[in-house]
Amino acid sequence: MRTYFRNKELVITEREVILLRKPRVRLAIAELNHVHAVRGDIDPGRVYATHSAAGCATLVATTVPNTFHAPIAWILALTVVVLSIAGAGSCWRTYPRTWELRAMYRGMNICLYSTIDQQTFGQVRRAMIRALEANGKL
Numbered sequence: 001m002r003t004y005f006r007n008k009e010l011v012i013t014e015r016e017v018i019l020l021r022k023p024r025v026r027l028a029i030a031e032l033n034h035v036h037a038v039r040g041d042i043d044p045g046r047v048y049a050t051h052s053a054a055g056c057a058t059l060v061a062t063t064v065p066n067t068f069h070a071p072i073a074w075i076l077a078l079t080v081v082v083l084s085i086a087g088a089g090s091c092w093r094t095y096p097r098t099w100e101l102r103a104m105y106r107g108m109n110i111c112l113y114s115t116i117d118q119q120t121f122g123q124v125r126r127a128m129i130r131a132l133e134a135n136g137k138l
Helices: 044-067 071-094 118-134
Strands: 003-006 010-013 016-019 025-028 032-039 099-105 108-115
Touching (some): 003 118
Antiparallel strands (some): 003 010, 016 025, 032 099, 099 108
16 A cells, blocks of 8 residues: 555555544545645634734824823833734744645545644645545545
């Protein structure tokens, strides 16, 4: 049996996909339908950090010019804006979106593989395409 991809999480052969999590799951390639790649959901922390940074910047832009005239107030306001934007940026780097390989298997929508590594995901996707072609599914 020909193996198209193997790592510590999954094995793709010409006949089946083996998910190496506990418990192990074996899925027949012949029973997989509508195999497709999607991007995972955005982490809620990213959304919250971005909204709070935008709100902070808006608040500073609307209140500081009209109420404070001292240079220290401007410095503090700009510091708050810069720190909130830096915090939002770090959340975007800390919680990247995942790449997911999904399929219909016996009437259920399942996730075959999920990762944040785009290169590994590309290898898994190509291996799945080769396995589907070997089974006449493409």
